[in-house]
Amino acid sequence: MNPIRPLLLFAMNMKKLLLIPVALAFVSPLATCTNNLTTRANAVVPTTSSSSQTTFAALTSDWYRYTATDGSYSALFPGQPEDSVEPDSSVQVMYEDRANNRAYLIQKSELSLNASQLDVEEVLDAAITSVSGDGATVTNQKKISFNGLSGREATVQNKEGVVMKMRAFVSPKVPALYLAIVSTENSNLDFPEAQAFLDSLSIPKK
Numbered sequence: 001m002n003p004i005r006p007l008l009l010f011a012m013n014m015k016k017l018l019l020i021p022v023a024l025a026f027v028s029p030l031a032t033c034t035n036n037l038t039t040r041a042n043a044v045v046p047t048t049s050s051s052s053q054t055t056f057a058a059l060t061s062d063w064y065r066y067t068a069t070d071g072s073y074s075a076l077f078p079g080q081p082e083d084s085v086e087p088d089s090s091v092q093v094m095y096e097d098r099a100n101n102r103a104y105l106i107q108k109s110e111l112s113l114n115a116s117q118l119d120v121e122e123v124l125d126a127a128i129t130s131v132s133g134d135g136a137t138v139t140n141q142k143k144i145s146f147n148g149l150s151g152r153e154a155t156v157q158n159k160e161g162v163v164m165k166m167r168a169f170v171s172p173k174v175p176a177l178y179l180a181i182v183s184t185e186n187s188n189l190d191f192p193e194a195q196a197f198l199d200s201l202s203i204p205k206k
Contacts, residue, residue: 055192056196056199059192059193059196060076060196060200063076063077063078063079063196063200064076064077064078064079064080064081064095065077066081066093066106068108071204072108072174072176072203072204073106073108073178073201073202073203073204074200074201074202075093075106075180075197075200075201075202076196076197076200077093077095077104077197078095078097078104078193078197079095079097080095081093081094081095081104081106082094082095091107091108092105092106092107093105093106093107094106097193100184100191101184101185101186102182102183102184102191102193102194103181103182103183103184104181104182104183104197105179105180105181105182105183106178106179106180106181106201107178107179107181108176108177108178108179109176109177109179110174110175110176111123111170111174111175111176111177113175114175118170118172118175120150120170120172121150123170123177124150124151124152124168124170127152127166127168127177127179128141128152128154128156128166128168131154131156131164131166131181132154132156134158134159135158135159136156136157136158136159137156137157137158138154138155138156139154139155139156139157140153140154140155141153141154141155142154144167146169146201146203147203147204147205148205149169149170149171149178149203150169150170151167151168151169151170152166152167152168153165153166153167153168153198154166155189157187160185161185161186161187162183162184162185162187163183163184163185163186163187163188163189164181164182164183164184164189165181165182165189165194165198166179166180166181166182167179167180167181167198167201168180169201169203171203171206173206174206178201178203180197180198180201182194182197182198
């Protein structure tokens, strides 16, 4: 099964959140994005050991950087990603590594409520649920944070053996939900490119 399909289904599931309580409703259009691609990426290296930073820098030295026009986030991709505009005007950024049956996706969804009305944990719960629909299994879910933003990391595997690893963050000040997802069909997400991609998502501190 092509790992791209779960990501497309994910986009459809995200739209279903419009049908649950208003606190979780997403509005569109999303912030317009553009590619800022270079032959060498100036990576935001995660705060880890020096050896991990060296490995990250070496692995991503020729990756492409995607930066939102409004500067709200950036990420590194193993190859040139493409924007896709959905019927609800939302924008997803995805790179398909067809040779290895892998896909890399970033999505930003602006939320309809202000910070005082927003239940961050509820939005993160809904994001995990949207990815894990149709009988998929959620494993290794944990709370994470980045630049003061609350987030979640989880691994999801469906009945066909396609496995996805995701990170989700909520910014109450925007407010917005940021998602980074890697998908592969061989049930193994231990390849270094997956971790490097997730680590590359950078959301400037507001």
